[in-house]
Amino acid sequence: MQLDLLFYLLSTLEEGATTRPVELWLGSFSAAAGKKHNYNYVTAAATALVAQPLTIRGKQEQYRPLRLFDRVRSVPGQGLLQIKLARTGIPYLLELRDVIPAASLRALLQLSSKHTKRIYALCCRYKAKGRTPTFTMPDFKQILGLLDEQGHEKQRGFTSFRKHVLEAAIEQINATTDLRIDCHLEKHGRAVFYLAFTVKSQALPVLPPAAGADAQLLS
Structure with missing residues (x-):
């Protein structure tokens, strides 16, 4: 919210x-x-x-x-x-x-998770360059709020993180916003340690009218 x-x-x-x-x-x-x-x-x-x-x-x-x-x-x-x-x-x-372009507002607001919103905002920042900086996984998880104040992970396991955070965000951003992004992962030893996104512009998809757009809840 x-x-x-x-x-x-x-x-x-x-x-x-x-x-x-x-x-x-x-x-x-x-x-x-x-x-x-x-x-x-x-x-x-x-x-x-x-x-x-x-x-x-x-x-x-x-x-x-x-x-x-x-x-x-x-x-x-x-x-x-x-x-x-x-x-x-x-x-x-x-x-x-x-x-963040104003024309993308409604698509951004309708993204389903806070992690997807944050990834979208990050990619908007680097749209002109076509690529985000390369982040270490701890730094990127800090940006998404997936590390607590002591540095402990709130979501354990890279497989779960990749499926439920990265892949879910990429799929929804590409389907509903003005950006088309892809994630590039790099290993350090046997573990994935670095991450970056490539970013391209695309036509903003035409979204259906919002249900109950004129309704207000006053209490």
């Missing part, structure tokens, strides 16, 4: 939003995602981003915390959230907005 909120806000973000709250209307958010959202659940997800910063990779290839939201004001009778962006997170959000 937090990833969906982030990607949706990116599509509506304007330069002036850096000084005034961003308005998120539940009906528009649900229509873009192609599914109905519960207002209380969306509010809780947005509020959590105030207290819990995201972990991102900085320019020096080090991971650091980044807070995106300063505060969230709920207007439940109207299905509205007013979100004040954190000053330190605004440059990062504007950079992401320029990387």
Whole structure:
């Protein structure tokens, strides 16, 4: 839900939003995602981003915390959230907005898992170059949130990771978005240790109309 909120806000973000709250209307958010959202659940997800910063990779290839939201004001009778962006997170959000094309928003929101969304966003960043950097498997799993704070894997076994994360993401991204990607794996000894994606543009597939696009859940 937090990833969906982030990607949706990116599509509506304007330069002036850096000084005034961003308005998120539940009906528009649900229509873009192609599914109905519960207002209380969306509010809780947005509020959590105030207290819990995201972990991102900085320019020096080090991971650091980044807070995106300063505060969230709920207007439940109207299905509205007013979100004040954190000053330190605004440059990062504007950079992401320029990387991910707005025309791909609905396809991105409808990707089924958070891992697929993150792989898509990563590949969008390197679309112009045609290839992502080569990552070690631990670094890539850190990007996907598959390692805990102690570095322990949340999903054990490379076969499961390849089938349920990599192959599932590649299949859905290629079928529903403006990108066509492929994964290249390299071994270090007997184990797969390095990973990179090739990235090509393709015509955005025509998706069926979202069911219940006009519906809003106000409670």
